[in-house]
Amino acid sequence: MEKEEALLKVNNLEVSYDDIQILKGLSLSIQKGEIFGIVGESGCGKSTMLSAILNMMENGGKISKGEIIFEGKDISKYNKEEMRRLRGNRLGVVFQNPGETLNPSRKIETQFYEALRAHEKITKQEAGKIAADMLKRLNLEHGDKIIKKYPFQLSGGMNQRVALSLAMIMEPSLLLADEPTSALDVTVQAQAIGEMMKLRDNFGTSILIVTHNMGVISHMTDRFAVMYAGRIVECGDKNEILSNPVHPYTRSLLGAIPDFSGDMPTGLEGSPPPFGSIKCGCEFESRCPCCEGNCTTKELKLIDVSKGNVGKEHFAVCSKAG
Ligand SMILES: Nc1ncnc2c1ncn2[C@@H]1O[C@H](COP(=O)(O)OP(=O)(O)OP(=O)(O)O)[C@@H](O)[C@H]1O
Numbered sequence: 356m357e358k359e360e361a362l363l364k365v366n367n368l369e370v371s372y373d374d375i376q377i378l379k380g381l382s383l384s385i386q387k388g389e390i391f392g393i394v395g396e397s398g399c400g401k402s403t404m405l406s407a408i409l410n411m412m413e414n415g416g417k418i419s420k421g422e423i424i425f426e427g428k429d430i431s432k433y434n435k436e437e438m439r440r441l442r443g444n445r446l447g448v449v450f451q452n453p454g455e456t457l458n459p460s461r462k463i464e465t466q467f468y469e470a471l472r473a474h475e476k477i478t479k480q481e482a483g484k485i486a487a488d489m490l491k492r493l494n495l496e497h498g499d500k501i502i503k504k505y506p507f508q509l510s511g512g513m514n515q516r517v518a519l520s521l522a523m524i525m526e527p528s529l530l531l532a533d534e535p536t537s538a539l540d541v542t543v544q545a546q547a548i549g550e551m552m553k554l555r556d557n558f559g560t561s562i563l564i565v566t567h568n569m570g571v572i573s574h575m576t577d578r579f580a581v582m583y584a585g586r587i588v589e590c591g592d593k594n595e596i597l598s599n600p601v602h603p604y605t606r607s608l609l610g611a612i613p614d615f616s617g618d619m620p621t622g623l624e625g626s627p628p629p630f631g632s633i634k635c636g637c638e639f640e641s642r643c644p645c646c647e648g649n650c651t652t653k654e655l656k657l658i659d660v661s662k663g664n665v666g667k668e669h670f671a672v673c674s675k676a677g
């Protein structure tokens with residue numbers, strides 16, 4: 356059977372800040388209704404990738420190569436206005452801190468009204484009803500009372516669910532979520548993850564979630580990619596990677612997760628090389644327990660390491676740990 360056309364297809368994306376290359380030939384695809392994760396340590400380029408998709412890069416940032424095909428169109432060529440129409444309509448966004456999504460000086464009701472009004476003709480009253488209904492669908496009872504409040508009058512967990520509801524109000528086909536649970540305490544994190552998964556179940560929403568938490572990856576995603584120093588080093592089916600990680604960095608990342616045994620996790624010494632400092636070969640070489648003579652010179656390409664498991668995608672740029 357032929358695979359349905361991907362909802363989002365990022366092809367060979369390269370992004371630089373002030374002419375220093377950050378993202379290196381990034382490619383990924385997300386199917387309709389799929390939850391795809393991006394994991395990697397701080398500074399590896401996760402948010403840069405999301406802001407490139409959203410055309411929200413800060414000054415000095417530019418896409419130097421590649422395509423971002425969303426619903427069949429290359430949105431990397433869209434201007435600000437075209438992008439604004441897409442955001443909040445076909446593309447929902449939620450950030451780590453609900454404060455980045457919500458306006459602290461406006462009542463929740465007004466924020467829903469403004470979001471809806473940007474895309475359709477609507478009265479304040481109608482918007483309030485739609486907002487309360489959406490909040491209820493995300494398990495926030497008494498939505499009619501919540502919409503009368505300002506963000507500071509709600510808890511962090513409630514605000515994040517309000518931010519999620521706001522991102523979902525136009526029923527976008529893709530939700531981009533940048534560390535949406537990191538600012539929440541553990542119990543509320545679980546709730547927010549549950550709510551996001553319901554979005555997929557109830558609306559068929561695809562989700563691209565950025566996190567540095569392997570627990571979130573394991574619990575939520577269907578497929579995921581591991582990033583290191585601006586590059587995808589391993590990607591594919593979640594269970595394949597978790598049960599048989601082949602890139603030494605993925606191994607280290609999984610080894611760094613604390614468990615309940617009382618043993619200290621292995622951790623990973625050192626830090627990634629500064630962007631722009633490695634011109635060829637593997638960026639992980641200086642920290643890698645498996646490196647060999649040709650690691651600093653060879654071309655890095657994602658290769659199929661799926662070992663013939665039909666339908667279970669698994670790619671890595673190096674399989675020395677596998
Ligand atoms: N506005 C900017 N100006 C210049 N360089 C930037 C800018 N934003 C990001 N960068 C560069 O891109 C790199 C990747 O940053 P990014 O925010 O994408 O990482 P991240 O993986 O999201 O990290 P974190 O987990 O801490 O959120 C940074 O280390 C920095 O070198």
Ligand SMILES: [Mg+2]
Nearest residue numbers: 401402403533
């Ligand atoms: Mg980030």
